[in-house]
Amino acid sequence: MSLTKASYSMITGTPSNILDFGGVLNDTSKGAVNTAALALAYAANPNVIIPAGTLTLATNTPLPINLKLWGQGAEVTFVQAVGDMFVLTATVTGASAPVFQDITFQNVTTNGKLFTYNTGSDISAIRFDRCNFGPAAYHIYSNDLCVSHTFDSCRFLGATSASRFYKGLWAYCEVKCYTWFCYNGLQVNGSSSSTCSVLGSVFEYNTNVSVVLSANNGDILGWTFLGCHFEGNGSALGGPDVLLQTITANRIRSIVFENCGWFVPDANSVVRVQSIAGGTGNIADISFSGGQVQGLNTGAAGAPYLCTASTLTFIEPTVNFQLGGPPPGCSTLTQGLQTQVNNSLANFGGTGISGAYTGIGNQTVNTVNYNAGTGGALCIVRGNNNTTGVSWVRLFIVAIQTPSGSTPVAASQIGTVGDTAATVTIAGSANYVTVQISGIPANSYWSASFIGL
Numbered sequence: 001m002s003l004t005k006a007s008y009s010m011i012t013g014t015p016s017n018i019l020d021f022g023g024v025l026n027d028t029s030k031g032a033v034n035t036a037a038l039a040l041a042y043a044a045n046p047n048v049i050i051p052a053g054t055l056t057l058a059t060n061t062p063l064p065i066n067l068k069l070w071g072q073g074a075e076v077t078f079v080q081a082v083g084d085m086f087v088l089t090a091t092v093t094g095a096s097a098p099v100f101q102d103i104t105f106q107n108v109t110t111n112g113k114l115f116t117y118n119t120g121s122d123i124s125a126i127r128f129d130r131c132n133f134g135p136a137a138y139h140i141y142s143n144d145l146c147v148s149h150t151f152d153s154c155r156f157l158g159a160t161s162a163s164r165f166y167k168g169l170w171a172y173c174e175v176k177c178y179t180w181f182c183y184n185g186l187q188v189n190g191s192s193s194s195t196c197s198v199l200g201s202v203f204e205y206n207t208n209v210s211v212v213l214s215a216n217n218g219d220i221l222g223w224t225f226l227g228c229h230f231e232g233n234g235s236a237l238g239g240p241d242v243l244l245q246t247i248t249a250n251r252i253r254s255i256v257f258e259n260c261g262w263f264v265p266d267a268n269s270v271v272r273v274q275s276i277a278g279g280t281g282n283i284a285d286i287s288f289s290g291g292q293v294q295g296l297n298t299g300a301a302g303a304p305y306l307c308t309a310s311t312l313t314f315i316e317p318t319v320n321f322q323l324g325g326p327p328p329g330c331s332t333l334t335q336g337l338q339t340q341v342n343n344s345l346a347n348f349g350g351t352g353i354s355g356a357y358t359g360i361g362n363q364t365v366n367t368v369n370y371n372a373g374t375g376g377a378l379c380i381v382r383g384n385n386n387t388t389g390v391s392w393v394r395l396f397i398v399a400i401q402t403p404s405g406s407t408p409v410a411a412s413q414i415g416t417v418g419d420t421a422a423t424v425t426i427a428g429s430a431n432y433v434t435v436q437i438s439g440i441p442a443n444s445y446w447s448a449s450f451i452g453l
Contacts, residue, residue, distance in 0.1 A: 014045060015045055015047040015048065016041035016042070016044045016049065017041070017051070018038060019051060020041070021040040022036065022040065023038070023041070023050075025051065025053030026053050028056045031059070034055055035058040038057070038061070039062075042067055047068040048067065048069050048070065050071050050072070050079065052072045052073070053076075053077065055078065055080070056082075057081045057085055057086075059082055059083040060084050060085075062087060062088075063086040063087060063098060065090045068099045068100075069098070069099070069100045069103065070102065070103075071102040071104075072102060073102050074103055074131055074132040077103050077104065078103070078105075079103055079105050080105070082112070083109070084113045084116055085113070086115050086116070088115070088117045091123070097125035097127065098126055099129075100127070101130060101131065103132075104132040105134065105136075105139070106134030107137070110135040110137060110158070111137055112137055112138075114136045114139050116141050116142075117141070117143060118143050119143075122145050122147050123144060123147070125147070126148075127150045127152075128152070129154075131155075132154065132155040132156075133154065136158070136160070137160050137161045138161050138165055139162075140165065140166070141162075145190075147170045147171055148171045148172075149169070149172050151173075151177050152175045152177075153176045153177065154177045154178075155177070156178065156180070156185065157181055161183055162185070163185050164185070165184075165187045165189070166187070166188045166193075167188075167191055168188070168193060168218060169193045169196060170193065170194050170196070171194075172196040173196075174198045174199065174201055177201045177202070178201070178204070179202070179203045180205060181204075183207050184206065184208050184212050185203050185209070185233075186198070186210070187213075187214075188213050188220065189216055191216075191217055192220070194219075195221075196223045198211075198223075198226070198228055199226050199227060200227045200228065201225075201228050201229075202229040203231070203233060203241065204231045204233070205231070205232040205235045206234075207234070207236035208233075208236070209240060209241070209242070209243045211243070212243045213242075213243070213244050213245070213255070215247060215250035215251060215281055216248055217247075217248050218250055219250050220251070220255075221252075224258070225242075225255075225256065225260055227260065228257075228261075230262050230272065231264050234265075234266040234268065239266075239269065239274075240269055240304070241272045243276070244275045244286070244310070245278060246276070246277050246282065246283060247279050247281070250279075252275075252281070252282075252283040253284055253285050254285045255287075256287050257287070258288075258290055259289070260291040261292050262291070262292070262293045262294065262306065264294065269304045270304045271305045271307070272293075272305065273308070275307070275308050286313045286314070288316060290318045290319065293306055293319060377398045379396040379397075380393065381394040381395075381396070383440060385421065391418050392422055393415070393418060394415070394417075394422075395414045396412060396413050397414055398410070398411045399411075421439050421440065422437060422438070422439050422440045423439045424436070425438075
């Protein structure tokens with residue numbers, strides 16, 4: 001057969017076509033025959049071609065460590081098994097790692113695992129390009145630490161337990177992938193994890209949580225989500241988009257969300273990114289910059305906080321909170337941010353005032369939780385008058401006292417720059433500092449930033 005895809009240029013020698021070694025397409029009774037044919041084709045050349053059609057394999061088909069499996073397109077080439085499909089039991093490193101391209105993998109009954117990694121050492125450098133993963137219990141299931149796993153332009157649909165489950169994961173890279181209608185999407189729960197990147201991926205309508213990072217006998221450090229889209233996750237159980245949790249005495253550090261979109265929260269959810277520190281572990285350095293949050297941020301059902309409190313949570317003013325009307329399940333247009341201040345920087349993004357608030361203002365951001373005790377902060381409030389195009393800045397020194405104090409907050413304005421029409425008021429409310437804006441026209445934008453003193 002002719003090979004027209006540019007990716008086939010890496011094939012050395014004459015690739016094996018599984019049909020030439022006894023493989024049979026479109027026959028669910030040929031599982032054992034096709035597994036034997038795959039072994040023969042691999043022995044002739046580790047680059048194995050599967051033509052258009054459906055190839056059924058036997059349960060627990062051994063996965064050769066340097067198999068390169070090439071389909072004719074995920075929309076036409078399908079590989080399936082009744083139960084667990086591929087099982088890897090050997091150590092994989094470097095160039096010996098498997099590569100899969102242009103194939104849809106699926107389970108006939110949704111009760112099995114499509115890829116199971118069972119080894120006594122690291123599993124390195126496995127790659128999937130333009131592959132789809134259909135109904136199964138798990139798309140990927142690993143019992144050991146995995147390193148340098150790459151998914152490029154893949155689709156994950158209908159995993160009843162988790163799409164990608166790793167005991168430990170390092171140097172993971174996911175680019176332009178879609179995870180839909182799974183119970184959990186990408187999940188790490190085990191030894192450790194570090195330097196992982198998720199770029200331009202979409203997580204939509206997963207029934208529990210789209211991303212779960214659980215520190216369990218190992219730290220989770222340095223995850224970056226860049227340009228990702230989160231929508232409608234927790235659709236059955238009301239879970240967050242992202243769950244960060246410690247199970248044992250370990251840490252979660254440096255989780256970055258940059259230019260991500262947060263849309264249509266589930267009506268039962270109360271937080272987009274949730275931190276749960278258990279087992280004497282702790283979570284710190286969670287940051288947000290850029291991107292857009294659709295709907296509200298009150299913590300009420302259907303209007304979840306962007307992030308629950310954890311040490312050193314950063315929400316930059318560049319995060320855009322859109323008030324175009326309440327999302328499904330919301331009954332108010334109150335919006336805001338809430339996080340703890342732990343003697344460090346806390347930035348809080350503002351929002352545009354919708355037409356319903358023209359000439360009224362009185363928008364508030366519930367900002368600083370000052371349970372940590374007495375202290376002070378420099379408050380910088382920035383805004384833009386959409387009518388005149390004039391920007392403005394207000395500077396305040398804010399005294400934050402203990403929650404039991406009779407006057408929890410005293411704010412002194414020390415500077416005014418630009419448009420003077422806007423009015424900024426800072427006061428205490430329960431355990432929070434409240435910034436209130438009034439006098440700015442519709443569709444104007446503002447932000448409030450606090451620097452601990």
